[in-house]
Amino acid sequence: MKIYIAKDFFQLSKKAAEIIQDAISEKPDLVLGLATGSTPLGTYKELIRMHKEEKLDFSRVISFNLDEYYPISPENKQSYFYYMKHNFFRHININPENIHVPDGQAEDAESHCKVYEAEIRRHKGIDLQLLGIGENGHIGFNEPDDEIEVLTHLTKLSESTLRANSRFFDSKEKVPCQAITMGLGSIMKAKKILLLASGIKKAEIIAKLLTEQKATTNIPASALLLHNDVTVLLDEEAAGIYKMKIKNQFSEG
Numbered sequence: 732m733k734i735y736i737a738k739d740f741f742q743l744s745k746k747a748a749e750i751i752q753d754a755i756s757e758k759p760d761l762v763l764g765l766a767t768g769s770t771p772l773g774t775y776k777e778l779i780r781m782h783k784e785e786k787l788d789f790s791r792v793i794s795f796n797l798d799e800y801y802p803i804s805p806e807n808k809q810s811y812f813y814y815m816k817h818n819f820f821r822h823i824n825i826n827p828e829n830i831h832v833p834d835g836q837a838e839d840a841e842s843h844c845k846v847y848e849a850e851i852r853r854h855k856g857i858d859l860q861l862l863g864i865g866e867n868g869h870i871g872f873n874e875p876d877d878e879i880e881v882l883t884h885l886t887k888l889s890e891s892t893l894r895a896n897s898r899f900f901d902s903k904e905k906v907p908c909q910a911i912t913m914g915l916g917s918i919m920k921a922k923k924i925l926l927l928a929s930g931i932k933k934a935e936i937i938a939k940l941l942t943e944q945k946a947t948t949n950i951p952a953s954a955l956l957l958h959n960d961v962t963v964l965l966d967e968e969a970a971g972i973y974k975m976k977i978k979n980q981f982s983e984g
């Protein structure tokens with residue numbers, strides 16, 4: 732696991748965008764896994780700048796989003812489809828046919844999950860997966876639990892996620908209580924993973940993940956400790972407790 736600590740959110744976003752830019756330069760038909768939420772917004776902004784000012788070409792890139800609320804319509808401003816369209820896709824030259832976001836209106840969610848997983852396979856898997864992390868250690872909507880769902884599936888959101896995500900809705904009651912998400916297995920099959928964490932709220936979970944070095948279903952992100960190509964990009968705030976802990980480890984040892 733490579734750990735990179737950036738000065739602030741802007742530098743973190745710049746570094747993340749550069750990693751994605753390099754991957755597209757190396758493989759113009761990159762299969763790119765994407766996340767929503769607050770953390771990747773700066774990365775998308777920088778990628779849009781690169782597209783406009785440096786001609787970064789997305790025309791052959793194939794994207795797969797991690798998750799979508801269920802049920803939700805793509806016109807709903809809180810849907811992840813809407814988020815992706817307005818914060819990223821409509822500003823770059825990605826081919827709409829190459830965009831994949833789980834369908835929040837699928838009549839049969841379970842068979843849609845199977846089709847989504849098969850589509851990823853048809854494209855020979857995800858080359859580079861961008862991830863954020865929940866305060867409870869979730870990735871995608873893989874919430875802490877006793878068991879791990881391996882493939883794309885319909886899931887119930889945990890209380891802590893409903894609370895965290897209510898900031899985007901009028902109230903906690905308006906947050907859909909289910910979502911379609913790639914499973915931990917779908918994520919772990921990505922060839923390369925880029926995990927971003929920014930801000931003080933992520934400091935505790937990041938310190939736990941990076942110092943304890945234990946894989947547990949109570950921290951779904953800890954599965955990433957088993958992957959052989961993960962880059963963790965933090966800003967100073969998210970890295971705060973981790974830095975303190977490793978400093979103490981050195982002074983104790």
Ligand code: F6R
Pocket residue numbers: 765766767768769770771797798862863864865866869870871872
């Ligand atoms: C979003 C997703 C979630 C978020 C996580 C962090 O597609 O899969 O796991 O990455 O909840 O969200 P933010 O970035 O808003 O703190």
